[in-house]
Amino acid sequence: MRLDETAQMSVTRVVRTIPSYLAAGFQTDYEKLLSRFAVTGSVRYEEFAKIWKEMRFPLIFCGRSSQKELCLFASECLSAAQKLMQPLYTLQARVGALYLLYGLYFIQPLDPRERVRVTLQQWKELIELESILVEQQHHDARFCLLKMKIDEAFLFVATTTEMGPLSLKVNTELDGIAEDLKAQKSELTELTQTDSFEQLEAIHNQYQSMKRALCGPDASAPDFSLNVVHKNIAAVIGRTVAERATDRKRTYRRDEPLMSEEDEVIDEYEDERVPRSSTADKRMAIKKKAMNLVPTAPKDRRHRQAKATSSPQRNAKRATRPRLKPTELPTEEEMEGKTTLSMPTFHVETECKKRGRKSAKAKASSRIGSPKKDKSSVKPISENVKSHRGKEDASASSLATSPTVEPNPPKRRRKGKQPVLHASELLVKREKPAKKSKPTKKTKASCK
Amino acid sequence: MDSVHNVGSLSYVSQPVSIREFLESWQSALADEPIVLKRLPKTNVKQIAGIMNVSRSTVQELDTVCGIDTLKCPGQVKVRDDATSTIPDDTELVTLRLRKSELEKRANSKTYTHRLYATFRNHRSVMRTRVPGDKLIPMTVRDVVISVQIYRPFVGEQSCKYKPLVLDQELRVLGQQKLTDLRDAITCVADIALPVEMSVNPDMPVNTRCKDIYPSGFFYINGTFFNDLRHPEAKDLSSVIRTWGATRPNQIGEMREAAMEDTQFLDLSLRVGLPYLYVHQGDCEHLIVFTDIRMMNIEDSSDVSKYPIVSSNVSKKRTVCIVCLLYNARWVTYDDCLCSQSPAFFCDACFRELHYDSSGTKLGPFTAYRFYDKNAVLP
Incomplete structure (x- = not known):
């Protein structure tokens, strides 16, 4: 109708x-x-x-x-x-x-x-x-x-x-809160900032006085049978809320290094910082976690460590381009090793596409990336188990030498917060350059 | 009907307000108020001294200590100032700091500004309907002022579900007025249209308007159809709906009927913000919304004959001739053999040039009606 x-x-x-x-x-x-x-x-x-x-x-x-x-x-x-x-x-x-x-x-x-x-x-x-x-x-x-x-x-x-x-x-x-003042805003802080507690207290006082009046004109406290609510309900709730707020703050701090590290990496690639929503942050963290779950190669094949990549096909193509100079390799490898710690490679990919030029990092990652076509990098699951053990061994053996083999920090990296590299990784990196040239050729061949 | 619309869940709809009760409760609440009839530009010392029960010298002293002059500060915006006055730099007010960034944002983004001003479009501004000659009435005998919004109708067969709701007119009526007063104040081009097909002779003299032939109309407010039966030829347009509603008493609820000319606004119980309906010309359906119910203020005209007052008339983009794209459309044609679209709009000159030969004979089959653009013909 x-x-x-x-x-x-x-x-x-x-x-x-x-x-x-x-x-x-x-x-x-x-x-x-x-x-x-x-x-x-x-x-x-x-x-x-x-x-x-x-x-x-x-x-x-x-x-x-x-x-x-x-x-x-x-x-x-x-x-x-x-x-x-x-x-x-x-x-x-x-x-x-x-x-x-x-x-x-x-x-x-x-x-x-x-x-x-x-x-x-x-x-x-x-x-x-x-x-x-x-x-x-x-x-x-x-x-x-x-x-x-x-x-x-x-x-x-x-x-x-x-x-x-x-x-x-x-x-x-x-609502009324200055944008630069609401750094950390949560439902709880809103609750404590508004006058709801005062209102609650006022109502509670009225309630108590009414109960007292029921008992008689001279009664100092309400009848025992009427005690169904806590005496200082507003104070109790306030304390609980405050405790929860401190808890939350602690959790927030625990998350902080992860976030800041991520932000820093992005900072390297984006000249202007785009404010991101918390949802985006969460997604990024989840993706990162998922991307980093790559099987680790056993000790004897460590020069072929699989890396987290989002689009192996494209990477494989890029790898065929003969632009890499052998002399550049070591530093790039180091960079690569570090950045994959904190960030999935797909981010680098998109940035490359945006700028229309290939960053060295992207090239490097694609070269050692795990393209499906590259048969050598595909390993059976049973090897993964072994590889973990192998990694542990390696870390144990290299512990003594690790302080001496500090890799050169990449130029664009900020000084302050460098992710600490694990000793085993240092070991891997040291040995990488020597065997570099072979896999490149293989990928080329496989692509053809 | 409220359950059909799930009225309770709507944030912009109030509980029902009985207007008579509202008026009476306020009149009794304001009965103790001192009747302040004289408003002078300066503080009326004698009057205030009388109300406060203190001496005149005390009031004079209070005026120097607490008067409006004590609030003023250099650099403040004055009434007739250019609205875009600059924001001073040396201020500790957070509002101004945020305001500055907001203005910068507007200067940088046209899209943002456009979106912002679109939201302001339907908002009222302050308005003084009172003129110097109007007499002042004491608080206790003042009437209720009701603001009504009339929306643009949904035309014809087109799906109105996804069409935006467009405001057409805003009016203020008094509680003591009849519903028919509101009806007469609502302007719609459907009422003044000519009900004759004029393609054979565009110069045909026609004196009757649609309103003269079809004077019926009704308001649908809170389950009641208020029919306008003043005209002897007026019909009860709502009877079809009521018979339909009677077959579904559980879903729709009771549907009553009342005479529009006998009902005052005071007799109504309104939900502020809820869209009600006004139907005329058979199927021209306007939504109407009562946005505000309040007591008359000193800025409102006390002259009853001036009401309903049109407080705003939202302008519509005019319809132009599709040939010259220059003049307002005066004719509308349907199923036009000379034009690819139907309906097609023409100005007077283009219409005659295109559709008739030198002797005034019609070239090909089409139907033509006079077209009235709301902006061009209605005040």
């Missing part, structure tokens, strides 16, 4: 998202302002105005390129400030939020001004705050609120935002 279809279609429509959060960084700024105000411990307007002027807060509206954008930004700011006036905060914090709202409302460069949207519940809370201000004779705060009321700064609404299938959805990923 047409009618039904039309409505259904509209319902499945995706709400548009702003590519980047318009009020990015505002949260950081107002938190700074209010925390400085909280330090003073007073509710006087002069103190607030002093900090406001020191921070040059009115400049916050600079650099908005269109009227609509300015409106959006102003409404974001006002709603953020208005949320801070909730009754769960202390009076000092609420008054600070009121001053912030007052400042933002009157300083916004719009005519007519963007209004503060309040629902009935929020309005009742505001009136409550006003009655406290009257009671405690805070004339300056009350004066500010009154000025806003006279200007009709509040819009009495049914919903906190305007809604609709085309309404702009705030990009919550960047």
